[in-house]
Amino acid sequence: MQTHKAKRVEIIIEAPMEGRLTAALEKAGVTGFTVLPVLGGSGRSGRWTREGQVGRSGMVAVVCLIRPERLDALLEAAYAVVDRHIGVIGVTDAEVLRAERF
Amino acid sequence: MQTHKAKRVEIIIEAPMEGRLTAALEKAGVTGFTVLPVLGGSGRSGRWTREGQVGRSGMVAVVCLIRPERLDALLEAAYAVVDRHIGVIGVTDAEVLRAERF
Amino acid sequence: MQTHKAKRVEIIIEAPMEGRLTAALEKAGVTGFTVLPVLGGSGRSGRWTREGQVGRSGMVAVVCLIRPERLDALLEAAYAVVDRHIGVIGVTDAEVLRAERF
Amino acid sequence: MQDILALASANLLTPMILCFALGLFAALARSELTIPEAVAKGMSIYLLFAIGFKGGVAVADHGLDARLVAALLAGVALSFLLPFVAFALLRGMTRLSATDAAAVAAHYGSISIVTFVTGSSVVQAAGLVAEGYMVAVAAAMEAPAIISALYLASRSGGRAEKMDAELWREILLNGSIVLLVGSFLIGLVTGQPGMARIEAFIVAPFQGVLCLFLLDMGLVAGRGMRNARGVLTAGVLAFGLAMPVVGAGFGLAAGLLLGLSPGGVALMMVLAGSASYIAVPAAMRVALPEANPSVYLTLSLGVTFPFNLVLGIPAWVAVAQAVGG
Amino acid sequence: MQDILALASANLLTPMILCFALGLFAALARSELTIPEAVAKGMSIYLLFAIGFKGGVAVADHGLDARLVAALLAGVALSFLLPFVAFALLRGMTRLSATDAAAVAAHYGSISIVTFVTGSSVVQAAGLVAEGYMVAVAAAMEAPAIISALYLASRSGGRAEKMDAELWREILLNGSIVLLVGSFLIGLVTGQPGMARIEAFIVAPFQGVLCLFLLDMGLVAGRGMRNARGVLTAGVLAFGLAMPVVGAGFGLAAGLLLGLSPGGVALMMVLAGSASYIAVPAAMRVALPEANPSVYLTLSLGVTFPFNLVLGIPAWVAVAQAVGG
Amino acid sequence: MQDILALASANLLTPMILCFALGLFAALARSELTIPEAVAKGMSIYLLFAIGFKGGVAVADHGLDARLVAALLAGVALSFLLPFVAFALLRGMTRLSATDAAAVAAHYGSISIVTFVTGSSVVQAAGLVAEGYMVAVAAAMEAPAIISALYLASRSGGRAEKMDAELWREILLNGSIVLLVGSFLIGLVTGQPGMARIEAFIVAPFQGVLCLFLLDMGLVAGRGMRNARGVLTAGVLAFGLAMPVVGAGFGLAAGLLLGLSPGGVALMMVLAGSASYIAVPAAMRVALPEANPSVYLTLSLGVTFPFNLVLGIPAWVAVAQAVGG
């Protein structure tokens, strides 16, 4: 089938920052994203798990598929939010059907 | 280690359609897939979250690793299900160990 | 923005093996990973779902972003754990910001 | 009329309604208060199980009423019929497309089990005793409306999915129908001895759980309202307030024709006047995917549900008492 | 015999068993009724905590029985021994590989805590009082069978994982053992004053929660059955029905040797006759990954569990009453 | 002193404290016992709702006390003030950076609602009756400390986030404040009739739910301790034990000045002496991201929370009784 080049950006960020990140993404013209739950992980700030927690602790993964030409705007917006916070941004090449959606 | 070329297909689709999608994948000869929960997201149909919902609302993410030559069959099968529905399909190049499994 | 080449490794593995896998990753020098919950899936060992289960059944997805030169060490470590178990390992090319973290 | 207002204001100040209001407020003020999906589902399973079981025990106690079958049939008929009424109203009052109107109509032909549960509490608090099998009537009314709606959509040229066996199975065996009918039958079979074993679980804490569940409903409804600005035109809004009254009128007629007790009449009005927001939305996503979910979800959960909770239920109870007494 | 049948049919029509049947039905009919994983886990935590605590309080009330240690040792011995019996039966009756047979054997040496909980309810409903420490015996019987099974597997040339310290820790400190033993000790220490504080939580609603939990067990068992067509040959099925009887026989002998009360004897039969489906499967995934999980899960949860629930438990209670009275 | 020890040891052997200890043990022994996030959140929603509602009903019963407003203001003042005290102590006793010290200080100015809930149980068990509005005081004390801490951080050159409208909204409308204040108001409005409807849900099972919740707190605290080796220097540890005493002293002064009942004084000490671990950590992640979460979480949940549970609360209750009696 006909596919179109895109970028898949995956941002793993602390749950309390989710609202700020998605607001920044929307401001940067990102038209869609999906938020996945995260069970736990490990990084420079140590091992953590979501189990048994009650606050808005833990992290979430935000996945965006976007047109390649929009990548820079997205990364800048995301970076401004993530910069001082615990978190990781990864980008992979991808292809999508229905390019008009992105 | 020895790895083999593969495609990673990620389909984000409404939960009530999950059964139909996986049935279509199986029919198209897909031998394996994994379903991840989705917390929320945003797209043309607006922002949504799974929190507090009781019905089979929300979306799920279905991830398939397949041999490159099977991609078209998979996309066609998936597209037939997703077509009229809210949802997104993204494809990335990947590599797998143990190619005999795919 | 300035990005750096990396690999994104996604390991889908049985929940009871999670601790062994992450211990092996840490031993292989992996500095960070994220664990995502899995709802269900299908493979050679049939269809399964996490719903209603009480034990440590089901699977989890472990995602690692690493420098390309570390890939082999990671795959070897992961493979030693996954080898005899139900599970899947997929690798994609990726790019990351803040390379010093990986 | 005064009685209705008195009952309404008495109902207004119950913990249940206030919990719903708290949820609405929290969502509209964008508080991060949320109830996890699993907890909300757990509570809804509890409520369905408890209400079904109690209904079954009530039927076991009073013996099988000859009217049971008639009531079931009446419920099915109402569920088939009401979507046509709703569709006509919608086409007259709003500019919704035929597909959207059909999807909305499906919701109003079907029922809201939480409205029914709340209605049962109010009926009981008013000193009435309803027929235990009303819970079976509720289950019977969930699905037929979907068929009418798909018929309406395809008649108007919409691309409704074919009702294949798979879709039938999904609709008839959806979680809430199976749980409601199943626990009704379990209550029927085990009767008072069964009740004695689990009473402390399903009777005493019931209203408290309902409070927390309505808190969650308020949160979900409030979030829906926030996301649906623009969707709700004046006409659509007016429909959301008028249709429950129309539906309750049909329910009243059916209840009187059947010769139900005042409590039963009130619950028939509650059922006919309520709109689904669990089973039907999932069916519509499968069968009428082009219909806009924010229209039907916002209307059903954001307009009609609170209307019924606050004004509808006390009004229907008062009417049923006046007519039936 | 007639008594057993009467008791069995009385037991059959309790809300618990019918809830299990409802779950089975829903899963086999492919209804989308599901109970979220978190809710199922929450209920199992509640049940383990309540049963452990009650056991501890019972021991605190009656004083430490000299037989406690003997009963614990007997439980451990049974758990070590039964896998050998099961393995021999499996090799005789079925064509399972040595690895699969060893994995299945581990499950039947260990115990099912939900069967135990349900058994306790039936014992109590039959007017019997069992020794409070039976809950500690249950905990003690969880793990030893795993060791026997790994021995059996490696003896037959299977590639069983070495029992390293990590695996030991995982098995001995698995969630249900810790919770069961922990709450037993808490009940023992706090006794009746502690019970007075939390009685309304752990006693009154207990059977109701058990109903919903068995509903979930039914759903899980039914889904397992659907996915395991082909796995269950006649021989395997026969084993799943015969082994609980054999196990219960060993339990009966042990209970009589120990001089337990009729209630205690019944629970010893329940334990020995039941098969694990929580702790042991996780251990087998780690230690015997080549063994096919659908074989042992389906057998344990889809065959033996319902058999025990419906026929086994009432039969063991009747036997214990007959022998002990 | 002897009384305090007697009360402390009586408190030590309640199911609540022992459940916390069990959780600690399980986590430190790396058992895989866990309570799902959704279940933990569900329990915390239940506890907040129940304690808020009961407080509201108590105020409805006894009439609006003139001291209510004074007590609220005193709570707010304490919450503003205590971070300065904590910051000074931290800079003297530890080598934490200004940013870390400010973040920790925010936690100790704010309150722990679970400590408050446990304190209420102990107060009640000691035969005291506290002012119902103490729950509103608790809510009022959650947020002000955050402002003081951000001021402290920026004064010391730290990069505290500007307190924009969004952050204000998040803090003031965080889930626990909304639920606590909301259910307090619902209890106030519905009074005893409301209580009669939901008493079986929010009163009888309360202590049992608290047990399971404290089990979870123990698990979380124990996991935190395991991950935080190295973070807790002797100085930091000493602060975690000294600060609750200092805070409770301020609480005692405030309670006496306000002329609260002995129960009220005890709860004021509990509040002032406790440290937040839900609302403030989330705010700190947003507003002071450079501060190390393992420092403040471990201190608050791993040191001060158990200290208060085991020694603090019984001591404060005894002191309040001695002073107030």
Ligand SMILES: Nc1ncnc2c1ncn2[C@@H]1O[C@H](COP(=O)(O)O)[C@@H](O)[C@H]1O
């Ligand atoms: N290399 C990585 N790959 C995947 N996830 C990571 C990686 N590094 C960090 N993370 C995630 O980001 C969280 C915070 O990382 P850190 O800021 O390094 O503590 C971790 O707990 C992981 O969930």
Ligand SMILES: Nc1ncnc2c1ncn2[C@@H]1O[C@H](COP(=O)(O)O)[C@@H](O)[C@H]1O
């Ligand atoms: N560009 C995108 N990247 C990632 N997820 C998306 C994207 N667009 C849509 N989605 C997901 O698909 C759902 C439905 O999208 P839509 O059909 O555009 O409303 C959204 O709520 C998101 O969860």
Ligand SMILES: Nc1ncnc2c1ncn2[C@@H]1O[C@H](COP(=O)(O)O)[C@@H](O)[C@H]1O
């Ligand atoms: N090709 C695949 N793509 C994605 N996930 C897979 C694939 N194959 C297997 N899986 C996942 O791995 C689990 C076990 O696979 P298997 O060992 O083939 O039974 C499945 O239940 C899926 O969750």
Ligand code: NA
């Ligand atoms: Na209706």
Ligand code: NA
């Ligand atoms: Na056994």
Ligand code: NA
């Ligand atoms: Na404080």
